[in-house]
Structures are given as C-alpha cells and as structure tokens.
Amino acid sequence: MKKNVGVVFGGRSVEHEVSIITGLQIMENIDKDKYDVVPIYINKEGKWLTGNGLFDFENFKHNNFEDTEEIMISPTHNDFNLYAIPNKAGIFRKKIVGKVDIIFPAIHGTNGEDGTIQGLFELMNVPYVGSNVLASSVGMDKILMKDVFKSNNLPIVDYTWFYRSKWIENREEILEEIENKLKYPLFIKPANLGSSVGISKAIDRNSLINGVEIAIRYDRKIIVEKAIENPREINCAVIGYDENLKTSLCEEPLGWQEFLSYEDKYVNSNAKYGGEERRRIPADIEDEIRAEIETIAKKSFKAIDGRGNARIDFLLDQKNKIYVNEINTMPGSIAYYLWEGKGISFKQLINEMIDIALKVYDEKE
Ligand code: ATP
Ligand code: MG
Ligand code: MG
Ligand code: MG
Incomplete structure (x- = not known):
C-alpha cells in the first residue's frame, strides 16, 4: 500500500x-x-x-x-x-x-x-525524516556544534563567543577578549542561522564592531572565528544512522568572492529557479585529501548523533590543511547533486532517507 x-x-x-x-x-x-x-x-x-x-x-x-x-x-x-x-x-x-x-x-x-x-x-x-531533536539542535548552534567537534578532536578553527546582552552592556570588554584570543581577519556569525545570513568578515576593530552589530540582529549568541585566508571550500554529504554511514562526492562551490553569500548559494546557483550552477563536482582535490575529508565528515556526523542526510562543510587553507566548518542537518535541495555522481538519483536519495526514518521508528517501538 x-x-x-x-x-x-x-x-x-x-x-x-x-x-x-x-x-x-x-x-x-x-x-x-x-x-x-x-x-x-x-x-x-x-x-x-x-x-x-x-x-x-x-x-x-x-x-x-x-x-x-x-x-x-x-x-x-x-x-x-x-x-x-x-x-x-x-x-x-x-x-x-x-x-x-x-x-x-x-x-x-x-x-x-x-x-x-x-x-x-x-x-x-x-x-x-532526518536528524532527531538533539542532533538537529546541536547541529544548528554553531557554538555547541564546535564544542562537540572539539571534544571529538575534529579539526576546527579557533573561536570564541558571547551573548548579545553582554555586548550591549560592555562591548569594550568583549572586544578586548576577542582581540586577546584571536588575530584578524575574523568571521562573525549569529550562532543559530544558515545560508550565510548575518555573517561578515572583519579585518580590524571597526569592521569587527560593524559585523557584531549585524549579527546581533539575528541572534542572542554570537560566534567569532579565526578566518582562513583565501580558503578553498569543499562540501561532502553523509547519509545513514548510527555506524551505518556513507559519504557522497565532494563539491567545490565556485565563483564567490569574500565568502559564499546567500546570493551565491541560492539566487545565482540554482539553474531551475533563475541562476546558473556554480560548483565543481567532484571537487578537484587529491585522493588523500578527499579520503581524509570523507573520514572527518563521518566523524562529524556521528559526533552530533546525526541521522538521515547531512552536508558537512569544510575549509582548506593554503597548505591544504582541512578544517570542518559546520554540519547542516537539512541541507539545501537535500544536497541531491552530491549523490547523483555516486549513482544515487534524487528519487533514490529520498527513498533512502524515508527508509532510514521508518527503520529508526520501528526500532524505537
Ligand atoms: P550554510 O548553512 O548555508 O552553509 P552558514 O550560514 O551556516 O551557511 P557558514 O557555512 O558557517 O555559514 O559560513 C558561510 C561562508 O562563510 C562559508 O561558506 C565560507 O565561505 C565563509 N566562512 C565561514 N567561516 C569561515 C572561516 N572561519 N574562514 C574563512 N571563511 C569562512
Ligand atoms: Mg550552515
Ligand atoms: Mg544551513
Ligand atoms: Mg556552510
């Protein structure tokens, strides 16, 4: 039926x-x-x-x-x-x-x-379908996510964070804390958001203040990270649950400038809805790096106890050192384009995601 x-x-x-x-x-x-x-x-x-x-x-x-x-x-x-x-x-x-x-x-x-x-x-x-309550909320909060990645020894950039309320009360203290801990350039992000909304890059104290003023419009928690300079971005998806995980192809989004903006991601890159495809799949990286990215992708997924199909975003620095930037437990377009090259059609991907959900539900009973 x-x-x-x-x-x-x-x-x-x-x-x-x-x-x-x-x-x-x-x-x-x-x-x-x-x-x-x-x-x-x-x-x-x-x-x-x-x-x-x-x-x-x-x-x-x-x-x-x-x-x-x-x-x-x-x-x-x-x-x-x-x-x-x-x-x-x-x-x-x-x-x-x-x-x-x-x-x-x-x-x-x-x-x-x-x-x-x-x-x-x-x-x-x-x-x-997809991640449960815990994995979703940890995956959404960039601070808790990074804390969990860190405790699992996954490679992440240095970061610090603070509350909006404290910024409003005493911004001097926060600015000092940030500058003591991290060197410019920096990335400022609302803790709980996606699609690059509210994110800016800062090269000095002035742009840091401006960036925080933008970010606090969106969230009560703000994360500040060390920026990787001229990074390559590589994304990789993971599907499964518990220990049964497999990885997709890796993609390299192309054509962005300072960082991948909302427009780059959706308006400019979705062929069917008015843009053009701007990503290289598979990403042009050495096998060794790809293998390491796949391993870290699975570990990141497991670290938050993910389920279903998530996209893990990486940054490569100039020396090809790999950093895991974040996990998206419900990626745009369910990242179907990363699975096609692995022989999994959009239809099969949906089927697999539903099968996982039904299996996990049955096991719970
Ligand atoms: P999405 O969920 O759509 O992938 P997001 O809003 O969760 O995006 P991030 O992926 O954390 O945001 O950051 C958005 C973009 O900013 C990244 O794709 C990358 O281009 C850039 N970026 C973020 N953090 C750093 C960093 N530490 N160093 C260099 N570039 C960064
Ligand atoms: Mg995200
Ligand atoms: Mg997102
Ligand atoms: Mg991202």
Missing part, C-alpha cells in the same frame, strides 16, 4: 524561500509508485496550509494560495491527521483533509532544522 508522505516546507525562518525550493524539489522527485505526497506549507506568519495549490512554484511567486486550506494538527491523536480549520465563525466543524504516515521536513534553519519541529513530531509519534 502506498504511504502518505507529508512534505513540510517554508517555515518561520530567514531561509523560508530556500526551503520552498527544497520542498518543491522533493515533491517533484519523490517515488510516485511508493508514495503519495501531502504538501504542508508553513507560511511566514507560521500558519500551516495544505492543498493542491502548493505543488506549483508560480503560486509562491505570486502569493497565490487560493487552492489551499489552513490546517491544524490534533495533538490528541496518535495518527498524524490534518484537519481544516473551520472558517465559519462560531461553528466548530472538523474536516479531515489528509492523513500522513511519515513526515519529510524540508525546512532550513530556525523552527525546522533546529529540533523544534522534530520535537513536535516526536510528541505526535509520527516517523520523520
């Missing part, structure tokens, strides 16, 4: 638009012989919608949600049923609009990649 897969996308995060693309790509490429799709779109206000209007990219471009219904989820049911919210005031009329056997969250960043929505699915007792 076919299973109903609820693909959840959008979400209340600055990566909302990226998530729409990932969600649509998953719905387009899912194995239609095995699965029926129930599209679930979380709009920017946090409302949950379902309906046929959600299969078409044009509708998102024109903000046209005519062929959709707002839904609510009943936490009292073990089955993950979707109910339409009654629109006639005062009359409580529940109407089931969909039943979901498994959830495929395709949300990046806040409220989607950080363990919050995963917690909801745990409470609902519905199987879901």
Whole structure:
C-alpha cells in the first residue's frame, strides 16, 4: 500500500524561500509508485496550509494560495491527521483533509532544522525524516556544534563567543577578549542561522564592531572565528544512522568572492529557479585529501548523533590543511547533486532517507 508522505516546507525562518525550493524539489522527485505526497506549507506568519495549490512554484511567486486550506494538527491523536480549520465563525466543524504516515521536513534553519519541529513530531509519534531533536539542535548552534567537534578532536578553527546582552552592556570588554584570543581577519556569525545570513568578515576593530552589530540582529549568541585566508571550500554529504554511514562526492562551490553569500548559494546557483550552477563536482582535490575529508565528515556526523542526510562543510587553507566548518542537518535541495555522481538519483536519495526514518521508528517501538 502506498504511504502518505507529508512534505513540510517554508517555515518561520530567514531561509523560508530556500526551503520552498527544497520542498518543491522533493515533491517533484519523490517515488510516485511508493508514495503519495501531502504538501504542508508553513507560511511566514507560521500558519500551516495544505492543498493542491502548493505543488506549483508560480503560486509562491505570486502569493497565490487560493487552492489551499489552513490546517491544524490534533495533538490528541496518535495518527498524524490534518484537519481544516473551520472558517465559519462560531461553528466548530472538523474536516479531515489528509492523513500522513511519515513526515519529510524540508525546512532550513530556525523552527525546522533546529529540533523544534522534530520535537513536535516526536510528541505526535509520527516517523520523520532526518536528524532527531538533539542532533538537529546541536547541529544548528554553531557554538555547541564546535564544542562537540572539539571534544571529538575534529579539526576546527579557533573561536570564541558571547551573548548579545553582554555586548550591549560592555562591548569594550568583549572586544578586548576577542582581540586577546584571536588575530584578524575574523568571521562573525549569529550562532543559530544558515545560508550565510548575518555573517561578515572583519579585518580590524571597526569592521569587527560593524559585523557584531549585524549579527546581533539575528541572534542572542554570537560566534567569532579565526578566518582562513583565501580558503578553498569543499562540501561532502553523509547519509545513514548510527555506524551505518556513507559519504557522497565532494563539491567545490565556485565563483564567490569574500565568502559564499546567500546570493551565491541560492539566487545565482540554482539553474531551475533563475541562476546558473556554480560548483565543481567532484571537487578537484587529491585522493588523500578527499579520503581524509570523507573520514572527518563521518566523524562529524556521528559526533552530533546525526541521522538521515547531512552536508558537512569544510575549509582548506593554503597548505591544504582541512578544517570542518559546520554540519547542516537539512541541507539545501537535500544536497541531491552530491549523490547523483555516486549513482544515487534524487528519487533514490529520498527513498533512502524515508527508509532510514521508518527503520529508526520501528526500532524505537
Ligand atoms: P550554510 O548553512 O548555508 O552553509 P552558514 O550560514 O551556516 O551557511 P557558514 O557555512 O558557517 O555559514 O559560513 C558561510 C561562508 O562563510 C562559508 O561558506 C565560507 O565561505 C565563509 N566562512 C565561514 N567561516 C569561515 C572561516 N572561519 N574562514 C574563512 N571563511 C569562512
Ligand atoms: Mg550552515
Ligand atoms: Mg544551513
Ligand atoms: Mg556552510
């Protein structure tokens, strides 16, 4: 019997638009012989919608949600049923609009990649694709992630961090701490974000202050890292759970300047949605380096107890020293392009991710 897969996308995060693309790509490429799709779109206000209007990219471009219904989820049911919210005031009329056997969250960043929505699915007792609550939240927080990588002896750049509240109270003290610990150039990042949003590079105290002022708009925790100068960026994905892990091809994103910006990643590089592909796959690196990257990728995945399919981002310095920069537990476009060259099609990748989720769910029972 076919299973109903609820693909959840959008979400209340600055990566909302990226998530729409990932969600649509998953719905387009899912194995239609095995699965029926129930599209679930979380709009920017946090409302949950379902309906046929959600299969078409044009509708998102024109903000046209005519062929959709707002839904609510009943936490009292073990089955993950979707109910339409009654629109006639005062009359409580529940109407089931969909039943979901498994959830495929395709949300990046806040409220989607950080363990919050995963917690909801745990409470609902519905199987879901990807990392669990713990791995998602550790993977999302660049400070905790680096702490965990460090304690697993994985190669990372030096870093320090502070609270926004302390910055507002006593920025001089923080500036001194940073400058005592790290040498310019530096990278300033909001701790819990993705897609390069809120990130800047600093070459001196002035640009450091400016960078922090940007970052604190997005987060209450800020991480400052030693910048690798003129790095090469190499990304590698890992799929699996527990000790059963395999790695994808490595990619090298190309064509960026100071650092890979939001525009480089999505606007300029997504052929189908108006950009051009700008990545070299496989990356042009020596076998030895590739092998080391694959080993560190698996170790990083395991360090946070990852599950499903994650993309691990690396930086290579001028001497080819490898640093693991971060793990993305729900990478853009589920990094399908890294698996194709390994003989795993987009469709097979989705199948594998769903199989892992169902297996882990069954083992839990
Ligand atoms: P995403 O999740 O989309 O990959 P992100 O917002 O989580 O991005 P990072 O990957 O940490 O952010 O950083 C964004 C980019 O900034 C990197 O791809 C790289 O180009 C650059 N960068 C980040 N940290 C450093 C560093 N320490 N040294 C040199 N470049 C860096
Ligand atoms: Mg990231
Ligand atoms: Mg991300
Ligand atoms: Mg990154």
